[in-house]
Amino acid sequence: MFELFSDIFTYRDNALTRIDPRVKLLVALAAIIAVVTAARPILPLGVFVLCLGTIAILRIPAKLVALRLAAPFSTVAILVVIQTFITGTTPLFTLTLGGWTLTAKAEGLRQGLLLGTRVLGAISIVLLLGIATPAHRIFQALRGFRISKDWVEIAILMYRYIFVLMDRAGDLAAAQRLRLGYTAPRRALASFTALAGATVVHSFEQAGRTHDAMRLRGYRGTMPFGPLPALGRRNRGLLVLLLTVIAAAYGFFEWGING
C-alpha cells in the first residue's frame, strides 16, 4: 500500500521531474480534455501508449503500474463487453451463456472501444503526472492557481499523516492477526471496528501533538505560503510547445483523418 500510494518515485531526478508542476498540471488537464472529448479511439490510445512508454523509460516498477491500472483495465473490459452486446445492429458473432443467447454487434464494439480507450488514455495521463510530480509540489502548484489556502493546508496535513497513521494501523492489524482477530466473520468485524476506532483516537491525539510541534516551529494558525517564482523561459516555452502539440494532435486525429 505504501509503495502503491506514495510519491516515492517522484523524487528521482529526470527530465519530467525537473519541469515546473504548474506546467505539468496545465498540460495534463489539456490532454485529459482532449482525450475525453475524442470521437475516435486513436487519440486516447496513442496517449495511453505514449504515457506508458514514458513510464517505462522512467523505470517505474511494472508491478506498481499494473496495480494502479488494474481497476481502469477492469472498467475497460466491462465497457467493451457490455457495449458490444447491447449497442448497434450489425451482428458480429453469437454467444450462448447460461441458456441465454447474446449477439455481439460491430457498432457496440466500436463504441465500447472508444469509451474504454478514453478511460485508459485519461487514467494514464493522471498516472504519469502522479509519478513525475511529488505531492507537495502539486499542492504548491494548486496554490499558485489560487486554490484556497485552507484547502491546500489540510491537503498537506492529510497527505503527510496518512503514512504515519498507516504505519500505526499496520502494526495494530498485525497484532490483531497474531491474536487470531480475523479468524471468524463476527470476530473480524469486531477487530476491524476496533482498528478503525484506534486509528481515529490516535489521529485525535496526534492532532494535538502536531499542533504543539507546529507552534514551536512558528505556526500561528496559517501555514506560510510564499509567492511562487514566475515561470522561467524554458518552462513557458515548454508549456506553449506541449499545448500546441496536443492541439495539433487533436486536430489531426479528430478532423484530419478521413476529412
Place this chain on the structure above:
Amino acid sequence: MIDDRIITRTTVTPAKAGVQGNRAPLSRLSRTDGIAAVGKGGTAPLFFLSLVVSLCALPAPAFAMHISEGILPISWAVLWYAVALPFVAWGLRDLRRRSEETPWFKPLVGLVGAAVFLISCMPIPVPSAGTCSHPSGTGIAAILIGPGLTAVVASIALTLQALFLAHGGITTLGANIVSMGVAGAWVGWGVFTAARRLGLPWFAAAFLAGILSDWATYATTSLELAAALHGDGSFTAMFSLILLAFVPTQLPLGILEGFLCAGVLKFIRSRRPELLRTVPTGGAA
C-alpha cells in the same frame, strides 16, 4: 513556497501489514458502467455477463465507488463541479470560523481526514460476495467533523486517490465529491442528528447513519452515471438498473458500514470519551 519545516517531522516506514490488494468481487464502477450500458437494451443476460466478467477480471481493490476518469462527458463533469463547489466553499468557511475559535482545529481536521481516508482503504469482508470491499467512511467523518468539513476532506481524499492511486479522476472529481462528500456526508450527519433528537441510543443512531450514508453515496453515483450515460434511453430505467447492480454488494456493505460507524464511536466512547466532549466536532457526536 510551502514551508515544510512547520509540520512535525516523523519517521515513516512502509506499512508492514497494511492494506493488501484484495481480489475484489466486482468493481462497483465497472459494474455500474456495464449496467449503464445494459439499460439501453434492458436485458438480464448482459447483467449476468457483466457480473461474470467483473468477477473474473478484477484483481484490484475496489475503490470503485468513484467514477473513473474518462467516463463522464465534459458537460456533465462541469455541471457536477458546479454542484460540488458551493459545498466545499461552505466547508472551508466553516473551517476558518472554527479554527479561529480552536487553534488546533486545522491539524485535527487534517488528522481525522487522514484517518478516515485510511479507514476507507481498509478491506472489509462482504459475505454475500465472498470477498472484501471498502467502506466509504463518509458517515463517520460527518459525525466526527460535520458535513461541511467532510466535503472538504472528501475533495482532498478524492484528489489524492485520483493522482496517486488512479482511482476516480480529475474530470470526474466534482461528481465524486457530490456523491461522497455531499450526499453521503449530509445524509449520515442528518440521520445521526435526527435519530439522537428522536431519542434513539447513540449506537443505533450511528448504525443508521453509517448504513444510509453509504447507500446515499451509491444512489447518487447511480444518478450521476445514469444521467450521463442513458443516451436516448429512459433515465428512470437506467437509474433503476444501475441501482439494482449495486444491490449485491452495497446492501451488505452498507450494513457493515453501519456496524463500522457504530463500532468506531463505541470504541472512542469506551476508551477516550473525553475526546468527543472536548474536541470541537460537528456537534453530532
